[in-house]
Amino acid sequence: MGEMIKVGMADMNVCKPPDSITTLGLGSCVGIVLYDPGKKVSGMVHVMLPDSTKIKNNENIAKFADTGIDELVRRLLVLGATRSSLVAKIAGGAQMFAFSSNNDMLRVGERNVEATKEKLNSLRIPILAQDTGLNYGRTIEFNPESSELLIKSVGKPQKKI
């Protein structure tokens, strides 16, 4: 049995079988898994905000969809992934509180998902599966051996994408 490597909020990590990788309680943040299915090299980043260029305090590159994905790609290549083989699975980006107003502050889940998709698209990394939006939290676990992303939520059956 391998280890379960934890990724915190605004954090990233990479892994190879037999280890798996997880992030707990994703809300409006987005969990992005990038992996090379052939070499089974995989990584996860837990991003909080869409765009590092809009924020002054942007030293923590794992906090943003744009810089976080760039850095994750770099670390996967170091670990032996082939750039052109990389694929993605994404989850999260929920709207945790049901607001009637169009308060921009509260639509950040949706904007995180959009920014993630745009970034992956610009890097030509295909998204093979996603479980995003709605109004509940998610714990996700990625198994690099099977390439399955397990999603657990409160009061809902588990699913694999």
Add this chain to the structure above:
Amino acid sequence: MSDKDFNTINSMQFDVLKEIGNIGAGNATTALSKLLNAKVDMKVPKIELLEFKDLSDVIGGAENVVVGILLTLDGDIDGMIMFILEQEPARAIVRLLMQGMCEVSDEFTELELSALQEIGNIIAGAYLSSLSTLTNMTITSSIPYLAIDMAGAILSVPAIEFGKISDKALLIETEFGDKDLEVNGYFVLIPTLDSYNAILTSLGM
């Protein structure tokens, strides 16, 4: 105006925020006591400046299911305030408030959820009025919004707001209660960067 954020906060500013937390929690305790018509004690609040990755550990871990009540702020201060309760004490308060009117079940009923929202409203309101008095600023808040979910997911909402101005979040933990009722509550106050600067300026920082 200078660029202040929670990464470069000094001990004096931290003390001021602590004091706001103390007074706010005191007001909240009084409000809760009146609401429940019971004696409610409060321990001295613990105030911590935490990195995001450690934030949910304080509240029993990222997967611990909690009740979150969120109000957005307007007026002289923009931002949000969140009040977090564990499920059991939330249930205990609701039962006490509704005096046997609720059914005993694991799920909260609609009526119980409304009661929880109102409790959040009163407690957050008490906290905000102390902030308002200390800073001499007008603060208005939205209606309370409620979510019951994993602590990590609930906290992601204020953490993202903090994330715009800092790599850390300010969490105030207050233990309310007496021998019949023990309640651990957590406040997270998130002013926008401009409002944060305005608060410190109004306090003479």
